[in-house]
Amino acid sequence: MDAMRSGPGVFYDGTTSARHSVSVELERDALLVRAAEGYLLARWPYGELEHLSAHEGMLRLGRAGSPVLARLEVHDPALAAAIDERAATVDRTGASERRGRAKVVFWSIAAVVSLVLVGIFGVPAMADRLTPYIPFGLERRLGEAVDAQIRPMLDTGKKGKAFECGIAEGEKAGHAALTQLVGRLEAAAALSMPIRLAVLRKPEANAIALPGGYIYLFEGLIAKAETVDEIAGVIAHEIGHVAHRDGTRSVLQTGGLSFLFGMVLGDFVGGWAVIIAAKTVLQSSYSREVERRADAFAVELMKKLGGNPRALGAILVRIEGSNHPGIKLLLDHPDTKDRLAAINLAQSDRVAALLTPAEWAALKRICAGS
Amino acid sequence: MTVLDVAGPGSGVPSVPAVPAAPAAPGRPGIGAARFFGKQGAYWRLMIRGAILLLLTLGIYRFWLATDQRRFLWANTEIAGDALEYTGTARELLIGFLIAIAVLVPIYGGFFLAALDLGIIGKLSGVIAFVLLALFGHFAIYRARRYRLTRTVFRGVRLHQTGSGWLYAVYSMLWWTITIITLGLAYPWAQASLERYKLRHTYYGDVRGRFTGSGTSLFLRGFVMWLLVVGPLLAGLIFAIGSISWTALAEAIERGGDNVIGRIESVSPNFGAALAFISIASTWSFIAAPLLYPAFQAMMLRWWTSGLRFGEMAATSRLRTAQMYGLYLRFMGYSILLLLVIGVLGGAVFGLAPSLLKVAEQSTLAEASGVVTTVIIYAVVMLAYSTMYQVIVKLRLWRLSFETAELSGLEALDKVNAAGVPSSAFGEGLADALDVGGL
Numbered sequence: 001m002d003a004m005r006s007g008p009g010v011f012y013d014g015t016t017s018a019r020h021s022v023s024v025e026l027e028r029d030a031l032l033v034r035a036a037e038g039y040l041l042a043r044w045p046y047g048e049l050e051h052l053s054a055h056e057g058m059l060r061l062g063r064a065g066s067p068v069l070a071r072l073e074v075h076d077p078a079l080a081a082a083i084d085e086r087a088a089t090v091d092r093t094g095a096s097e098r099r100g101r102a103k104v105v106f107w108s109i110a111a112v113v114s115l116v117l118v119g120i121f122g123v124p125a126m127a128d129r130l131t132p133y134i135p136f137g138l139e140r141r142l143g144e145a146v147d148a149q150i151r152p153m154l155d156t157g158k159k160g161k162a163f164e165c166g167i168a169e170g171e172k173a174g175h176a177a178l179t180q181l182v183g184r185l186e187a188a189a190a191l192s193m194p195i196r197l198a199v200l201r202k203p204e205a206n207a208i209a210l211p212g213g214y215i216y217l218f219e220g221l222i223a224k225a226e227t228v229d230e231i232a233g234v235i236a237h238e239i240g241h242v243a244h245r246d247g248t249r250s251v252l253q254t255g256g257l258s259f260l261f262g263m264v265l266g267d268f269v270g271g272w273a274v275i276i277a278a279k280t281v282l283q284s285s286y287s288r289e290v291e292r293r294a295d296a297f298a299v300e301l302m303k304k305l306g307g308n309p310r311a312l313g314a315i316l317v318r319i320e321g322s323n324h325p326g327i328k329l330l331l332d333h334p335d336t337k338d339r340l341a342a343i344n345l346a347q348s349d350r351v352a353a354l355l356t357p358a359e360w361a362a363l364k365r366i367c368a369g370s
Numbered sequence: 371m372t373v374l375d376v377a378g379p380g381s382g383v384p385s386v387p388a389v390p391a392a393p394a395a396p397g398r399p400g401i402g403a404a405r406f407f408g409k410q411g412a413y414w415r416l417m418i419r420g421a422i423l424l425l426l427t428l429g430i431y432r433f434w435l436a437t438d439q440r441r442f443l444w445a446n447t448e449i450a451g452d453a454l455e456y457t458g459t460a461r462e463l464l465i466g467f468l469i470a471i472a473v474l475v476p477i478y479g480g481f482f483l484a485a486l487d488l489g490i491i492g493k494l495s496g497v498i499a500f501v502l503l504a505l506f507g508h509f510a511i512y513r514a515r516r517y518r519l520t521r522t523v524f525r526g527v528r529l530h531q532t533g534s535g536w537l538y539a540v541y542s543m544l545w546w547t548i549t550i551i552t553l554g555l556a557y558p559w560a561q562a563s564l565e566r567y568k569l570r571h572t573y574y575g576d577v578r579g580r581f582t583g584s585g586t587s588l589f590l591r592g593f594v595m596w597l598l599v600v601g602p603l604l605a606g607l608i609f610a611i612g613s614i615s616w617t618a619l620a621e622a623i624e625r626g627g628d629n630v631i632g633r634i635e636s637v638s639p640n641f642g643a644a645l646a647f648i649s650i651a652s653t654w655s656f657i658a659a660p661l662l663y664p665a666f667q668a669m670m671l672r673w674w675t676s677g678l679r680f681g682e683m684a685a686t687s688r689l690r691t692a693q694m695y696g697l698y699l700r701f702m703g704y705s706i707l708l709l710l711v712i713g714v715l716g717g718a719v720f721g722l723a724p725s726l727l728k729v730a731e732q733s734t735l736a737e738a739s740g741v742v743t744t745v746i747i748y749a750v751v752m753l754a755y756s757t758m759y760q761v762i763v764k765l766r767l768w769r770l771s772f773e774t775a776e777l778s779g780l781e782a783l784d785k786v787n788a789a790g791v792p793s794s795a796f797g798e799g800l801a802d803a804l805d806v807g808g809l
Contacts, residue, residue, distance in 0.1 A: 012526025017575060017786035019525060053441040053456055060455065069788065071526040104434060108427035
């Protein structure tokens with residue numbers, strides 16, 4: 001190979017686009033580019049050669065760090081090999097490129113692992129720490145914004161009745177009873193922000209709590225309830241979410257996860273679906289704990305008022321049995337059995353009626369219409 | 371993703387020549403051709419390896435994959451006997467992306483806070499965000515083009531782009547608004563105007579580009595297609611509007627409540643027929659649009675290529691519409707094959723599923739791992755599909771767009787002086803972060 005001292009090449013000087021057919025001479029420490037007429041076009045030390053991207057039949061060289069884009073193209077494999085042998089920067093096998101690439105892949109995977117760990121442990125922990133510092137005023141506004149977005153989603157229209165129950169003349173008595181019940185629960189819970197509770201005309205047996213003290217009971221839940229303690233238990237559970245500021249925490253968590261998986265990682269093909277699914281998995285695992293704590297809160301609150309703390313468990317089971325499999329009660333998920341077991345550990349010491357029978361009957365008719 | 375925009379990759383079976391053709395080309399002086407000799411097999415390897423690494427790194431590898439793709443495409447494309455060179459690096463793209471994140475995060479934060487505002491700002495925040503991000507998107511497209519051009523070197527001289535990204539973004543938004551208002555009729559003039567802006571600010575060394583394609587000629591060529599796709603729908607709409615008794619409509623709306631459409635129907639006898647006609651027409655458009663798409667794309671590519679000028683140099687496209695259909699038919703064939711493979715694999719998995727599902731119902735962990743598995747399968751399928759699209763459609767399109775171009779005035783190639791400096795990859799990063807096809 002050492003016999004190879006010179007060969008043909010194509011040279012562009014980087015100042016004009018003119019094509020020069022040249023002969024390339026390999027000296028001890030530099031490569032000479034000589035025009036067909038014999039004069040020297042360039043002298044490039046081997047240490048300054050830059051190996052540039054080209055198709056596999058060509059070795060393309062430039063001068064490293066030079067602002068002038070002078071290019072030498074070598075098509076003769078033997079000459080290319082001889083240059084490769086002399087210049088450390090020429091990497092025809094791509095070995096050093098591969099090493100660099102392996103490093104990138106390794107650290108990217110490491111970054112992904114740490115991002116996932118942050119998603120699983122860091123984001124909920126940060127949301128937990130941050131939530132107490134969110135001012136109630138801000139939570140209130142957040143609640144209003146979320147409410148404005150969520151209401152149109154819930155309100156599927158038709159029927160010709162107001163979306164909220166308790167407005168029509170015949171529903172007023174029920175509304176008064178509910179207000180009284182909520183007032184007692186709220187007073188016992190000693191919250192730092194007022195509850196805004198409404199019954200919505202939706203057939204599902206469900207209830208939700210938003211940030212800022214918004215609680216929605218659905219018509220289906222009222223219909224399924226057999227005692228006032230069951231409704232009170234559900235409301236107490238939702239008040240638990242409000243007291244724990246779960247809605248705000250979940251907004252913080254969702255925001256954090258969106259940022260982590262959406263912005264930082266970016267979108268490759270179908271990336272959004274992956275991100276949404278990842279968030280669903282992570283969030284449903286957060287929410288189990290949240291539900292358990294809200295249950296515990298509800299049990300304590302019911303005990304304080306002398307209601308039956310186990311009524312919440314009773315309505316949970318009834319709804320679980322009757323709802324469509326897709327629609328899960330009181331937010332998430334399958335481990336109703338575990339929740340029920342925890343609720344049923346509660347013992348009520350004293351018993352007091354939360355509403356009179358007449359008030360309870362009125363409450364049951366809160367969505368009856370005019 | 372072409373050097374100058376428009377299409378993407380092509381394919382190639384031909385062997386790599388040891389020595390490329392001498393200076394100009396055979397035949398008449400100054401007349402030459404472009405060719406592409408990248409091997410499809412090599413591109414498959416590059417893309418499949420890239421897809422696997424994308425999956426493992428949740429997309430971080432995209433900067434490196436995009437750079438590899440471009441290096442491959444550029445290096446294997448030869449114009450008048452000389453191959454193109456891509457000098458961009460993955461590191462630049464990564465930095466561009468990081469800058470874009472630094473710029474966008476406060477903006478997103480601002481939108482989040484604005485959405486909490488209950489006043490007029492809160493109500494308008496959605497609209498403002500849309501307009502602003504659309505503007506950013508067009509800006510990003512223009513600036514990403516600048517990055518790509520300044521990383522393209524031909525015969526030791528780089529391409530570059532001047533002009534203002536914001537001005538382009540404003541033009542682009544205005545033209546798109548007009549295009550939407552005119553139901554697409556203004557599209558040819560919009561394209562002509564935007565391409566003129568882009569090419570007028572594009573240079574190869576000191577040679578300025580220009581675009582000579584006219585909106586009117588594109589309109590005349592494409593009008594039949596527009597009539598076929600949009601025409602019936604438009605006729606249906608006009609028919610419906612004409613059939614409504616307006617006084618009855620006003621009355622119906624005044625009374626409000628449900629079933630406004632029902633009451634309009636009862637007083638305007640033809641309205642029902644018009645609605646039926648509209649639904650048939652939209653079904654027709656839905657079928658016709660994809661069927662005509664290759665013809666549309668071929669027409670656009672011919673028009674665009676033939677309008678390119680750099681000083682004395684000019685291009686003419688000899689692309690045949692059938693070639694474009696061939697390309698998509700091939701892709702459909704491969705898609706069906708992929709679906710069959712997925713079907714067989716899916717069948718095998720669900721054959722085992724009942725026993726797995728029983729376990730899944732029991733424990734939370736099993737349930738979560740079920741979701742994770744579904745996500746992984748979904749990601750793999752989507753990546754397989756996109757890899758296939760990149761190789762079969764984009765690569766072939768790239769090859770076709772170069773190989774069907776006939777170039778003239780190439781004598782001028784010998785006396786171009788170098789000019790221009792490399793630009794930052796901010797535009798690429800922005801385009802990537804905003805999902806407007808940066809990489």
